[in-house]
């Protein structure tokens with residue numbers, strides 16, 4: 033079954049909730065980036081957060097970026113998501129060797145640092161929200177971010193469960209937000225329910241779908257599932273885009289690359305796709321730039 037996300041409201045619209053399954057997304061990321069177990073967990077959690085937050089985007093052209101920088105051995109993670117269920121991402125270090133006797137946690141791997149959320153709406157200045165990491169476990173860091181930067185009481189749960197061989201057994205998460213007009217009684221009720229709810233990975237390992245998880249959380253709270261949509265790991269890189277990037281680096285740089293006499297290989301950070309440009313390819317590109325310059329001079 034492909035990964036999918038459900039959107040819901042509860043308690044007569046006082047609460048909005050999002051739940052997602054991301055096993056295929058995280059397994060795809062693991063395969064393309066050859067991530068070691070703790071990195072698969074860290075990147076998987078951030079990709080899951082990306083899928084959830086992408087679905088909250090109102091503007092169709094908006095692009096969301098989630099960036100974590102830390103002083104731990106992973107160094108950082110970057111994920112982008114759009115409003116159509118496409119998510120992609122990578123870790124700065126993928127093949128982290130865990131030599132500790134107690135397996136390294138995501139928090140150990142990330143260390144202290146910061147979380148940056150960039151919402152690029154295609155306008156001149158993107159919105160940039162920033163908060164320090166409070167635990168490095170990602171879900172708690174996002175909860176803190178929502179409270180501090182957006183002033184929205186939010187509960188975030190993200191989980192990635194691995195098989196013995198390091199492949200992904202289960203992955204998913206939920207985000208629950210209280211609307212500004214939520215009454216005190218409802219806030220307390222929800223807090224109690226969330227305190228009793230098992231971890232995301234436990235629920236998913238017990239075979240619970242995103243809908244079933246929300247039903248369990250919002251039992252007797254008037255849950256209304258409004259939308260179900262497919263989410264996927266998708267990178268929109270192409271030879272065309274890479275060519276444009278090469279044109280942007282300028283003539284002098286291209287001349288140097290041609291003078292090297294070797295073909296140039298460019299790897300996409302997000303999906304590891306390789307793009308190879310021979311010196312002939314680069315020469316053609318340079319010729320095209322010069323031709324265009326001449327035309328504009330006339």
Ligand SMILES: [Zn+2]
Pocket residue numbers: 267268269300301302303304305
């Ligand atoms: Zn790519």
